[in-house]
Amino acid sequence: MNPRFTAKPSIATIMAPGITLAGNPLDDPHERYVQVYLPPSYDGERRFPVIYLLSGFASTGRSFMNYSFGRPTVPEMVEKLITEGAMQECLIVMPDCMTRYGGSQYVDSDATGRYESYLVEELIPFIDHSFATLPRREGRAIAGKSSGGFGALRLAMKHPDCFSAAACHSGDMYFELCYRPNFPAAARILERYRGSVSAFLETYESALKKPGNEFPLLDIIAMSAAYSPDRNKPAPENMRLPFDTYTCEIIEPVWKEWLTFDPLSMIEHKKYRDALRSLSLLYLDCGSFDEYNLQYGHRIFSAKAKKYGIAHRYEEFPDSHTDTSYRYGVSLPELSNVISA
Structure with missing residues (x-):
């Protein structure tokens, strides 16, 4: 103390x-x-x-x-x-x-x-x-x-x-200002894992020192799991991201789901x-x-x-x-x- x-x-x-x-x-x-x-x-x-x-x-x-x-x-x-x-x-x-x-x-x-x-x-x-x-x-x-x-x-x-x-x-x-500006950073990180949330999490979780520069993707994964879950997919792919992982364009129906929590x-x-x-x-x-x-x-x-x-x-x-x-x-x-x- x-x-x-x-x-x-x-x-x-x-x-x-x-x-x-x-x-x-x-x-x-x-x-x-x-x-x-x-x-x-x-x-x-x-x-x-x-x-x-x-x-x-x-x-x-x-x-x-x-x-x-x-x-x-x-x-x-x-x-x-x-x-x-x-x-x-x-x-x-x-x-x-x-x-x-x-x-x-x-x-x-x-x-x-x-x-x-x-x-x-x-x-x-x-x-x-x-x-x-x-x-x-x-x-x-x-x-x-x-x-x-x-x-x-x-x-x-x-x-x-x-x-x-x-x-x-x-x-x-x-959410337009607190989450949306991080979408491009999350998309860039996910691209290194060929768009696979599972591959990202496997690497992130096994790292003795968590890569700080990859935290934005973890954050967006967690928010997607909370605000736009996908019960038809097994974990850890059981969420819908609010943007296209290739173009980073907003997926409007998913984004509207997020906004109901704002x-x-x-x-x-x-x-x-x-x-x-x-x-x-x-x-x-x-x-x-x-x-x-x-x-x-x-x-x-x-x-x-x-x-x-x-x-x-x-x-x-x-x-x-x-x-x-x-x-x-x-x-x-x-x-x-x-x-x-």
Whole structure:
């Protein structure tokens, strides 16, 4: 532990059964270890509210425990905020929704598994059964960054019966700018493997050091598996890419499927606007120099929310997309306040 951060947070690591994920198309483990931060006063009797914290692409809940020189882990940060009186005591649940492709986007997909259902239908009841929680919507919030921010915002829109507050840090949105610019890079990499996703993954997975310059293709494969799965093909070819691998032309029917997941498209539906209006807190932020152009999507989303009368708080900060976990120090206290009330 960094000597500057003397708090010793209590972390419970528990195996969640994952019945929902059994038999998933990628043969990924269905039983998952889940990390749960327990506040200082937790004694198993007094009930506490819960924040579900979703990790970004290529990460799991364990990533929140990663040590970084000069900076606390997320549980250390939370412990310090609580000790100083800046944050209300609550549990923080850090799920594992990893897949062979690097992530699930927290959606139900025929290509990866039912990760949305796993979270809202199985994990939440499991946590409420295993810990002394406030087992109701008013005592529950969801947050995350990048893919986790996308997941938090989308799940808040789709499951207002589960969450009463949400925070989206640099979440994926405005797919035209955050994903589409990477299509040419992904196509060039795939061409080296003669258009074979299987050949690429075999090489990528067997490499002791993963080639960083091939990450764009892995990212697009994972997004395709989440947004445009193909149940008629076996893994790992069980997705439809949104572009022609030779010309890089957009395949419009597939791209339209992707756009239905874009928060900028979702907010145009009344049922999702109503879900957002029902939140006690909707918090969004993004770095002004985000490499994936997410600041533009967040600005548009905030403008749409304002137009539709959806109360929210949006902040930009002078940073990029990476290494921004310190922003949880802004959102988590706010979330804890509203779900503790």
